Amino acid sequence: MTLRTTNTPWCWLVLAAVLLQGCFRQSLPEQALTSPASAAATSLDSPLDTQPQTPLPPGQLGPNPELLASLSAAPLSLSAQRTERKRLDGERLWTLELHQDERLLARWEAVSGFTTSQSLDRRWSPGNGAPLPPGLYTLGLPEAWGDDIWFTLTPRFDTTRSGLGIHGCNPGSGCVCLPDRASLEALANWAKTVQIQTLTVLN
Secondary structure (H helix, E strand, O other), X not given: OHHHHHHHHHHHHHHHHHHHHHHHHHHHHHHXXXXXXXXXXXXXXXXXXXXXXXXXXXXXXXXXXXXXXXXXXXXXXXXXXXXXXXXXXXXXXXXXXXXXXXXXXXXXXXXXXXXXXXXXOOOXXXXXXXXXXXXXXXXXXXXXXXXXXXXXXXXXXXXXXXXXXXXXXXXXXXXXEOOOHHHHHHHHHHHHHOOOOEEEEOO
């Protein structure tokens, strides 16, 4: 009877140790889920956007001596195209691109027309704020227009639209607008350095 009484506390201690070990083993995953180390590991395991950034065209900021020396005698062409992309304010984005043959020299983001006028007639309804109509235009030299820079666009097709141009509007009722001043100045520097005689609006 005395031996049985002496061993009873030891049995309880062994049982408590087993239970505590089980609790400890069960608590490890929960601790891992909330620990800073685990959070860091999870963030490292998450897929990151590692797509390489597309390099800017060589004449994005305007012409430079090295780039000019690499150009051939072929004329440069300027084109504008509406895209399916939109800005946060709903304005539909355009791209204005400068090429020599197949070589892309510069690509600038632009807008044309108001958000509410994108689907209006672009050729025969002057004053409706619609985007620049598609077609070929004569491009004038850049000139100061207050604090802005203005390029006159003269349509080479039949239209009742007038007063068209490229400048720093944001947006503008029918003009091609380059809201980014650096882009506008780059285009002006190109136009002053080499002959860019036309603009083709593709769509």
